[in-house]
Amino acid sequence: MGIIMKKLPIGIQNIREIIEENYIYVDKTRFAHQLISSGKHYFLARPRRFGKSLFLNTLEEIFKGSKELFQGCYIEQSNYDWKEYPVVYLDFSQFDNSSSEQLKKDLAEKLEETAQVHQLTIKAPSIQSKLRKLIEGLAKKERVVVLVDDYDKPIIDHLKNVEQAIENRDLLQRFFATLKSLDRYLKFIFTTGVSKFSQVSLFSAQNNLNDITMDPRYGAMMGYTVEELALNFEAHIDAIAKEENRKKEEIFAALKIWYNGYRFTKEKTPVYNPFSTLKYMDKKELEPYWYSTGTPSFLIHQVQKHPQSMVPLIGTTATKNELSNINDFDKIHLPALMFQTGYLTIDTYNPTTNRYHLTFPNKEVQEAFLNSLVKYFTTINPTVSSKCQQILETHQLTLFFNEIRSMLASFPYQLFVKATEATYQSVLLGILKGMELEVEAEQATNIGRSDLVIQMEKTTYILELKLNAPPEQALAQIHDRKYFERYTQKGKEIALIGVTFSSESRTISSWKGELLSTDGDRVQPLE
Structure with a gap:
């Protein structure tokens, strides 16, 4: 009788569904345990479809005390105490951001829904006051965990319309300033996004937020390492090799060329694009799956607005500060935007100059991105x-x-x-x-x-x-x-x-x- 392969979790961002429905789960709970044990305020930027939402959902289940869900995982075998905490989960990708008023309305509704789940009433005239009442009310039982996904989507969606991007940014600025003022009620905060817009109060100089985007300790927290690929997907690779009458090593070599190469820190810890890797396992064709889900029209728009700042795609260098922050909507630093959105990645790091050399991560991105430029130019x-x-x-x-x-x-x-x-x-x-x-x-x-x-x-x-x-x-x-x-x-x-x-x-x-x-x-x- 043949081995029954676990299913591929394509597009699934719910840890409970993955584990209970026999999907492959690449265990990232070591990072969750490390974060919880060593700090309180975190921010992580990663490209879209890199597993940010799944990791936040994993944190949510951990803070809800769902120990039974993680049998065999790193954190289940650790010294974590599995105490239950109230969780406020805000996914900005689910909010209508076409205007700041609509964004405010959707955010207010989400706060009210969360309050109802916990039998609280938070009638108040503004989202800031609703947030304050919600956190203070929840904290009467235990300190509160706040998980924020895609905080920057209301900005990124409007990079072609600077005025709307600024309006949405200002709303986020006021919202996160209020959250910061409630720190004594909070147990843990984790915020994700694609980019770091430094003028949002989340990143103010007075904030004690720990930005782990380029921290070598967390370089492999999103995406698959070569070891994780071999450990978790060997059965699928074997099946493809047998079906195509090819050696397993050939399949791994092709996957490396097409989907590996993302490096987010000065340490050499390259990872595979998880979305494209899963799609290949399913379709068995080497195609630009990640790229085709959202071509970078905002990047092409920046080139159109400022052709003199066109990035030399091979040979671009930048400091960590240049790569980490975006503060000018009218003239965005293209290397930073391309790095943060996953179209360029770290190739080498020079400790003497403290500069990072950037390049395309892999064949998928290089071919597809240059095809987009061809269509434009x-x-x-x-x-x-x-x-x-x-x-x-x-x-x-x-x-x-x-x-x-x-x-x-x-x-x-x-x-x-x-x-x-x-x-x-x-x-x-x-x-x-x-x-x-x-x-x-x-x-x-x-x-x-x-x-x-x-x-x-x-x-x-x-x-x-x-x-x-x-x-x-x-x-x-x-x-x-x-x-x-x-x-x-x-x-x-x-x-x-x-x-x-x-x-x-x-x-x-x-x-x-x-x-x-x-x-x-x-x-x-x-x-």
Whole structure:
């Protein structure tokens, strides 16, 4: 009889449902125990869909004394006393923030609902006074736990409308100032968000809030470490490997390239994107699952407003303070916003300069984000797409690369400062997809991966890209590693193209190609 695999908890943010309904639970209660044992006021910023809500719900169940729920978990085997405390849970993602008045109304209703659960009445003219009455009333039994999820959503949702963002921020500022004044009634406060807007009173200089966003002790609190992936998902990996007739190590290697690489502290503790990892286990296809759930229109908007501050995507550096705070809505520091929202992550840390070097976390984000930039900076109309398809079918590559150069010229030069081959590869991939060509990146062979493969009706194009190296070198690599062999005997000619990008001109500087017959014999050079 085969092993019954636990279910994948895709989108489930309720710890009780996960454990009781036989879903996989990656035990993070060690971090919960550490937080409860060592402090009182905490803030953590992490990208969306990284497990913040599930962790808050875990804290809620712990503070409610639900020991039976955590059998076998770290905290159940610890010295935690499991005393029960009243919990106020505020999830700002559930509130209508289209206006500050509507936000105020929804927040007031939530406070009143919480009061009713505890048989309290909190009639009062403002949300501040309602909050005060609720906390004071609950504290007559035990000190109160306050858990706040997505505190910054009323701001982030309106980064394109600065006036509304400021109105919502000011409401949050007054609300959290009131919460701070009630500290003597509170046992524990944990607040999460995507970004840290320093002008919210939650982060005032007088506050004793502990921001653990970049604390190495909590670098793996959200997301999956490589050890957690192997421990909890081995059965699913085994099943995929068997179904696809591949080695388990190949599956792990692909997952690492696509979904690992997030690093939030100076310590090297990379984690996998939990949402994309779970979706892959379910769909068994390497796709940009996390990215596709919410493309970063607010980032593109910031680039549109301030193109002079376009982030060089490879080579960006910043201090911890620069990465941790956002205080100017009118001109947001793009590296900070991209780091906090998960589109850039820490690559290395220099203790001498106290600066962090940022990069894309993985293939999912790099390809998808650059595709978004391609759509913004280039207009690929149907006429151009049709033209490029025709000239590729007839092997007119000089005309084809002239079109590509024209499109690359529309990108701001800042984008390509310290760019790598991977940057140019992703931008070119985005352009080719924008032309509605059938194109794939990094098609694996037994001894390597070709950079780009374009499938036309009569021809398979294999492109190898080099930065500041002759195209002959790229062409030789295609031959040496036999990237073309898997495409022989398919009834199509095979075009091998070596392409050189120049870091000085930031475009394609040269190319060299040759055409093989359908069986792989060399036929002729391409002009």
